[in-house]
Amino acid sequence: MPSLKTPSELDRRVALKLLASVMAATMARCSRPDEEIIPYANMPEGLVAGEPMRFATTLMLAGYGRGFLGISVDGRPIKIEGNPKHPFSLGATDIFAEAEVLSLYDPDRSTAIHHGDAIATWDEFAADWGRAAQTKSGEGFALVSGRIVSPTTLARIAALKSRVPELRWYRTEPVNDDAARAGSRLAFGRVVTTLPRWANADVILSLDADSLGHGPDELRIARAYASRRGNGAKRQRIHVAEPVWTLTGAAADFRIALRPEIIREIARAVANAYGANLGTPQLPDYAKDFAQRAGNELMAARGKALVLAGESQPAQVHALCHWINAQLGAPVDYLPSQDTVENDHAFELAALAEDLHARRIKALIVADANPVYDAPDALRIADGIASLPFSAHIGLYRDETARACHWHLPLSHALEIWGDARALDGTASIVQPLIQKLYPTRTRDEYLAWLANEAVTNAYDLTCMSWQNGIAGKFDAEWRKALNDGVVANSAAMPLSVAVARVPDLPRTPATRTMTIALSPDPSVWDGRYANNAWLQECSKPFTKQVWGNAVQIAPGDAQRFNINDEDTVDIEVDGKTVTAPAILTPGQADGVIGMTWGQGRLNAGRIGTGIGTRVCAISSHPFARALDGATIRKSAHTVPFRSTQAHTRLQGRTEDLFQIATLAELAHPEHPPKQLPPSLLSVPAKGEYAWAMVVDTDACIGCNACVVACQSENNVPVVGPEEISRGRDMHWLRVDSYIRPHGYTERRGFQPVPCMHCEFAPCEPVCPVEASVHDREGLNVQVYNRCIGTRFCEANCPYKVRRFNWFDYSGDQAYADEGEALKAQHNPDVSARGRGVMEKCNYCLQRISRARKTAEKEDRKIAEGEMVTACQAACPTRAIHFGDLNRADSDVSKLRHAPQHYTLLQELNTRPRTTYLRRIFNSDENG
């Protein structure tokens, strides 16, 4: 990592404003127009033209900060990678972090102050605010925001409160931890943050807690999870009871699908085993087996056993889990909540609605939140805001709330600002800009500081102010180190010592016969804030493989009961409100449960996100509720297309050899020796200087899609848009195939990332008439775009179907939504942008290999093991993707190739892939 110098830091960015990339984009060569080279007038210090530089920064999810590295070329951020030093990244990324770099250049971002629909000036806004803020006490002043744990922003809010003392701050985050908070209050009498030490647990029981699902803690847990996989004794065992599929459920060794209210009976059964004496659990037989096994194993692993509850479970279950964990001596840390607001999120939103309608609010500032979209229609937030004399919205987009407010103030993107954030455990990190602001925008802190009449209103100074005291004494050196590392040293909170006073009561709920809706944030666009990000819209959801929309997941039994077929459009009605969406049949989901996601159906997201999918959050009268009872489902009169990148998630035919599964017991006593390579008439190729290979561990893979978006970002992979998806076209170089297979009373699921196999006996190469698909001496199956004439014979003959064809000029003139040139600034200059009529595919991040090789060759050495990291590999939170040199016997990939769970996809075709797999392992004593 380059070392950074604080003050000249700014000079660098000022200079970038004049940025002139030496790499002027060349036009088509045929006419050979003259081309200009524009050097810098004054070369910024530290910048190396055309070379990628890495800067540590922080991105937020649900308010919590996670540290990442931004890669920047010629002053343009082009890629986000994980920051190994940040405990909530550990070098990995998730799809949201990866996609931020696209949002930065989003041409739909708000760039101007708006009054109503008209562009207004800052002075006009200042005048209006001045009038509104005349009352000294600030009576009727309200601030709405999401979760805020940034010290600098908290200081701004404090400052604002000192200017308008009566300011009421409504903090309401749509994807929140209300149930956990309530459970924590019940158990400990205070709100604490529960952080499991996942890696220390031998047995885990998850009661619909999606720890591996997207969220601020995902990357930390995923890494710990990965450290306990493999075929050895260190392997942990995971039991999951959940109503609909989650990533944690798919990763489980034992999983059971149950309605939410029955899951609590499992908790009751387990607690009873420790003498909780909560009455007989009411469980079906198969669930009794599950509960008994989970309970016994937890007991046996006392001290290394852990029980977790999810947001769909009521506070009592959370409290009970705390009690069980206390009995187990579970590896779990209790930390003071960084979220200092005492009230729960749903309560705050309801309070906001009530105060709006009761006219207790006169002036409203919405700081980077979208309550009009998030809140159920029943709360009529938009009407409430519309009736106010003064309202202003600060946001990246002119979204639904912006349009309800009088004023809209454009917000700077996270990659252009100074600021700070804390992670779940309090670890602080600095938000550092990678580029000067693209538009005349301000940061949230800058707006708030201005509103509070603070003396300093510059984000850099504001941030420094927060830390001058925090890093007392040797500020300069410490500050530089914090910027460099992306973490403020020793800023994490100390664990609390809290005790559960008594066995919490667990009331019984009458078993309902109605349908229950299980709600969760959208796996791709979260609570909707990423809806205008085309990468995320086109990132297929782990289980349904749906893109550009949201669907209703129903169990096959229910589908039969209600006479619904796959992809039928259905109406879901609850509390008199109806939403319409395509249905998708999901084996392994609990009967009587409808799975739905928030985040789609945006009304004012932008060219990408507006009108995609259905706004599910409209229907409930309980904001943010994760489970809604009393739903009905029926076939709809409308038709909503279901768009997916994998039409057959419920695979017909035998897939045992494609997605191979083994139990730990089978691996210990393999029935058959490992398959030998089939003989071939072709001679085994002589290996070059390196022999690159990839091993994908499907056992570690949790299906989070980080690799997919990372690949898209690294390799300039275009999006194609919903219409093209409907035509069966997509461009992802790396796809994640979803497999499902019946097993006992449930199903087993798994994910198989499929990049190019780089077959040694590649079927795609001999069929290419022009040598556009060829091998290089290091075993890469490369595609020479400029030589390709587009016969598509290679893809026709690819058994893995990993090649992607530019049917239209997806990255140029025929790009989806015609968003213009701005997005091209994201393009990685080391990778060609592919034109129309050209085949493309994964090339093992050839540009990175090339860079690594040149670096090594300049130093007269070979590329070291681990020096060459592909984009997907770098992103993977579970380190499921291994890459390296087969010529080294001691390399990671060479060793994995000899693992007992190693296999080759479609080995019988004898294509000799360089990309191979490790089997999905179930930690089970049984066979199969």
Next chain:
Amino acid sequence: MSEYLLAEFDTAHETMDAARLASEGGHAAQDVLSHIPIEGIDELLIRPSKPTVGWVMFIAGAIGGALGYFMQWYSAVIDYPIISGHRPLNSWPAFLLVPYETNILSAAIVGLLAWLWMSGLPKPYHPLFFADVTGRAVQDRYLLVFPRDAKLAEWISAHLKPRAIHEVRE
């Protein structure tokens, strides 16, 4: 200046008989013009043709095929060896198909040229076209071609009994 006598006949049979008589009489015809081929008649003419177009085509085909293979071998093995699915650089089974085609193509094209060359074609201008009856020879008549000679004309008239005798003068 070529000048001819054309003895006109109605059927191939008559023409054949006449050609034989002429040949036996020491006045073998120079040529026959006919609207359909008459098998074996060329042996009765002054210079019987010994067309070798078959051999020409055979040799051309052999050379074309060899060149086809050589082109592939040279480009794939010598000039720019590129790894294609780790097939051998000289993938001879796959390399047999192009020579197969170049073989046939060369034989056909060279054969055409040989046919033209040996037939003395193209000859859009030819003294025989001065006679209108030459035009009938490509439609339904048979003509024996002799050099123009008054005595010969009499002999032909007497011995071959053609339907008519035409003189061709340029």
Next chain:
Amino acid sequence: MAQLFRPGANSIAVIVIVAIFAVPTAAIALTYFIWNSPYATDQNLTRAQPVPFSHAHHVGDLGLDCRMCHTGVEKTAFAGIPSTHICMTCHSQIWTNAQMLAPARASLASGKPLHWQRVNRVPDYVFFDHSIHVAKGIGCSVCHGPVQKMALMRQAQPLTMGWCLDCHRHPEQYIRPKDDVFDIYWSTPPDQLARGKKLIAQYLIHTDHLTDCSTCHR
């Protein structure tokens, strides 16, 4: 009547048949020749530059090192066109009032960069990297020619793929000791091939990879 054509038609017919074969062959040969000619490859073309910078003067007469201005050549893919600032390190001292340097002074004053016309370029799907060539003993003059003699910069070599391949197939013809890379007066020794082979071994150059498509295209 009877004759449709004049006697000359026979010759014309033969010519037509010959032409059917000869014309396409000649056309292909001619096209290849033209495309390979300096005319089509833009060789030896000088372009109007904002400042008529003379390599002949700076390199030939003054003997400046390439790296003095092309600062990135050892580190990055781009050799780097000097920033105005670099020009002015000298020209703030000498020729401070020269008329021809007015654009450079204006650039420094305004902070707006000079717009140079590109002379040497490869298509954007070719990922050429100066630093690795320089690091492995390929001298500047191999591709850029005798810049010390060029009053205005021109492209010295065709920069076609075939030309690139010539060296990538047989680098021993061009490789030189690393110390001589920036020596523009370096001339090929008589035993270049033997020396070149030794240097290839010494510099750990894997020549088999050099003709892989992925070396330059991705």
Next chain:
Amino acid sequence: MSTEEGAQTRWIVGIDSLEEINARISAPILDPAHTWRWWVALSFSGGLTLLMIVSVTWLFGHGIGIFGNNTTIVWGFPIANYVWWLGIGHAGTLISALLLLTRQKWRGSLNRFAEAMTLFAASMAELFPIFHLGRPYYLYWIVPYPNLQGLWPQWRSALVWDFWAVGTYITFSALFWYVGLVPDLAMLRERAKSLWARRIYGAFALGWRGSARHWELHERYYRYMAALAVPLVVSVHSIVSLDFAASLEPGWADTIYPPYFVVGALYSGFAMVVVLAAALRWGCSFEPFIAVKHFEVIARVLLTASIIMGVSYATEWLWAWYGGERSERHLVVFLFTGPYAPLYYGQLLFNVVIPQAFWSARVRNSIAAIVIISILINVGMWLERILIVWSTLSRDYLPSAWRIFLPTFWDWALLFGSLGAFMFLFMIFASILPALPAHELRKLWIEENAS
């Protein structure tokens, strides 16, 4: 086939003199009596040709995304059209060459227009691989030519073989056709009315005088060409079949493909010959030359071919079952039960079941019935071609890549456009060149009337 019967009765009926043969064959060219039907047909085919031109313009402007192809079914209509058209072409060559070598007398009535059909069908065929390219303007890269990159074609690719095979085939067919035409061009040179028409026919007749040497060389060259044409035509569709067979894909990687393709080609080609023969017989008053007997013989050929096709299909099923490969088996089940099943049943019905009607002599002697069945066979063969492309690519090894092909307007526009262009070219041909070989028919007539 029908050599026995052919010897008993005449192939040419109702002709009194050689001059009548010449006159009848020249009439459509020199004294055209264009009825309104002719003009309707010409405008119809011309309109479709225009549609093709519009489609191609649209295609080049927007890219091949306008077709229904998708990520996994990367091939679609153009490839099927290519195989289908090329197959149709094959019958012309085979009729011309194989029947010449086996001295079948009924050849004379068919070979000229069948060869023209070959040329036009092959021309339509070779356009489609160009239309299907992502970057058609770089088509010349598959040709070895001197270039600045120092690159060559990749000779292991079946597409390069295709280029050589189809290039050779079209060149060869044009030569063969032209050489056969020369004596007839000489006839037209003499019969044409205007000086310019005579000169043009004269120029292409090369000064043919029908001299013994001309005939001797012509006969030999023509016969050698016929001898070359048979292995050529077999190689061409075999090579086309290698586009599929030289792959790894389920349903494609079959050794049966080359013969199966050649027979299929012959089958669809003969069916097209039937349609064109009926059109010519009716439109150009060629009844004396193209008799019911000719159709009867072709019907027998079609019947034989339909049985071979049926066996081929059955072999594929057997292969899939006996081979035991999961993907192969699944593919067969998919064909019978998947979304393309109606098309597959159509293919079986048109190609195998309906032609069994030819066992009946009554059907074999009804031109209308033969024409209708032939049209159905052509539809069936097109279905076969498109299903070869679709089924395998729709059901590849990895179920995650399974897709369905949905044709677009442009897919159909180009297919029907090419049919129109073919028809248009054929009508032009029939109005400027002798659609039947006059010299061969004269010879046949003389032979048949010799006794």
